[in-house]
Amino acid sequence: MTDSPIPIPDSRSFVLVAGESSGDLLGAGLIQSLRMRFPDARFAGIGGPRMIAAGLDAWFPAERLAVMGLAEVLRHLPGLLRIRRAVRRRTLALHPDAFIGIDAPDFNLGLERKLKQAGIRTIHYVSPSIWAWRENRASRIGRSADRVLCLFPMEPSVYARHGVDARFVGHPLADSFDLEPDQDAARASLGLPANVPVLAMLPGSRLGEIRRLGADFIAAAALLAKEIPDLHVVAPMANDACRDAFANELARAGFGIGESGFAARTASPDVVELHPGSPIPNHPSLPSIIVLNGHSHAAMIAADAVLLASGTAALEAMLAKKPMVVAYRLAALTHRIVKGLGILKVDRYSLPNHLAGTDLVPELMQDQCTPAALADALRNSLRTRSIAPDVLAEYTRLHRELRGDASRDAAAAVID
Numbered sequence: 001m002t003d004s005p006i007p008i009p010d011s012r013s014f015v016l017v018a019g020e021s022s023g024d025l026l027g028a029g030l031i032q033s034l035r036m037r038f039p040d041a042r043f044a045g046i047g048g049p050r051m052i053a054a055g056l057d058a059w060f061p062a063e064r065l066a067v068m069g070l071a072e073v074l075r076h077l078p079g080l081l082r083i084r085r086a087v088r089r090r091t092l093a094l095h096p097d098a099f100i101g102i103d104a105p106d107f108n109l110g111l112e113r114k115l116k117q118a119g120i121r122t123i124h125y126v127s128p129s130i131w132a133w134r135e136n137r138a139s140r141i142g143r144s145a146d147r148v149l150c151l152f153p154m155e156p157s158v159y160a161r162h163g164v165d166a167r168f169v170g171h172p173l174a175d176s177f178d179l180e181p182d183q184d185a186a187r188a189s190l191g192l193p194a195n196v197p198v199l200a201m202l203p204g205s206r207l208g209e210i211r212r213l214g215a216d217f218i219a220a221a222a223l224l225a226k227e228i229p230d231l232h233v234v235a236p237m238a239n240d241a242c243r244d245a246f247a248n249e250l251a252r253a254g255f256g257i258g259e260s261g262f263a264a265r266t267a268s269p270d271v272v273e274l275h276p277g278s279p280i281p282n283h284p285s286l287p288s289i290i291v292l293n294g295h296s297h298a299a300m301i302a303a304d305a306v307l308l309a310s311g312t313a314a315l316e317a318m319l320a321k322k323p324m325v326v327a328y329r330l331a332a333l334t335h336r337i338v339k340g341l342g343i344l345k346v347d348r349y350s351l352p353n354h355l356a357g358t359d360l361v362p363e364l365m366q367d368q369c370t371p372a373a374l375a376d377a378l379r380n381s382l383r384t385r386s387i388a389p390d391v392l393a394e395y396t397r398l399h400r401e402l403r404g405d406a407s408r409d410a411a412a413a414v415i416d
Helices: 019-038 047-054 070-094 106-115 138-145 155-160 172-176 185-188 207-227 240-252 298-303 312-319 332-341 351-356 370-382 390-400 408-414
Strands: 013-018 042-047 056-061 098-103 122-125 145-149 164-166 200-201 232-237 271-276 287-293 304-307 326-328 364-367
Touching: 013 019, 013 070, 013 106, 013 298, 013 332, 019 042, 019 047, 019 122, 019 408, 042 047, 042 070, 047 326, 056 070, 070 106, 106 122, 106 138, 106 200, 122 138, 122 298, 122 408, 138 145, 138 155, 145 155, 145 370, 155 164, 172 312, 172 390, 172 408, 200 207, 200 298, 200 390, 207 304, 207 370, 232 240, 232 298, 240 287, 287 298, 298 312, 304 312, 304 370, 312 326, 312 351, 312 390, 326 351, 326 370, 351 390, 364 370
Parallel strands: 013 042, 013 098, 042 056, 098 122, 122 145, 145 164, 200 232, 200 304, 232 287, 304 326, 326 364
Antiparallel strands: 271 287
16 A cells, blocks of 8 residues: 545635735735635635635625724724624634634734634734734734744744744735836826826825824825925825725815715726815915825825825835835824833834834824924925935835745645
């Protein structure tokens, strides 16, 4: 009798849970790569429109998980716990080949631990920022996940110190941007003129972020519009709820919004333009702001500078090779707790600065995030419509370091 490999059936099942726009992108790529190996596989769990389009049977809408900060989580905690219990019950009933928690560590890691104890293979895709907060979390993450899939090359060595199986799979976003993005093509796709200064404005993919940053971002754009002729502003929104929240901030700033919420700019429902209404005392001159449904990558590539909320968008702006200003403001209670307990362990917040190990891009956090400071940090890039050569060189080096075939490698790590 000879030993022969046991055939692996093509019919597999996977449960995936993602709660952010960035996680939805990762999950969609992973589903597509897993389906190439297992064409008849079933995918279920929580995800956004990209994962659903890739074939996910969505048990709950992803936006139910998109909360951040201690104060925000406490307010939504009862609903989040109900969802987590329901996902656990459904996963145990399905008994999938693997449970894959995509980012959302506060939601996923506790769930993964329970499922791992029940004998289900667990994978956590996207390492929490243990290098920024608490490295000793690595061992606790290992108690939840059989394997951690890391997007950044410095992360597996941190887990190795704690005996946790972690693999660098590359960052899918690095694969989705050209090393030399085509600004003219991006402008043409959005109907933007070729020879005008363009500011891309991304106040966040969570409603709380938009409420805390939107007004200051709009006011900064108004200050810049008074100094920079023909300034165009594009604001890509992650979803309809974000667009509505941003519309409310625009209305407060004096932008005229019709009964439908937006005035159509073109025949495309994805591109709309808001014009200022009656002048208000602090903003006698407001720019027109083009609001996009999605298209964040095109907006960044089309822009001469990017104003954004700290998060994945900073990495995207780096890959788009654009000057940027990174801003953030936590809820007041969350900020007091974080500062009081000394939880944060780094001086640099944005991914470009952390990856480079230097202050590559300006960061304006909490009380530093004011309209005047934001406008000051953006002004030169919009006037010159250029990026400093040394910054561009560092962006390109980091881009190459992160490149690969992340979805393929992540799927291989899951299958293995």
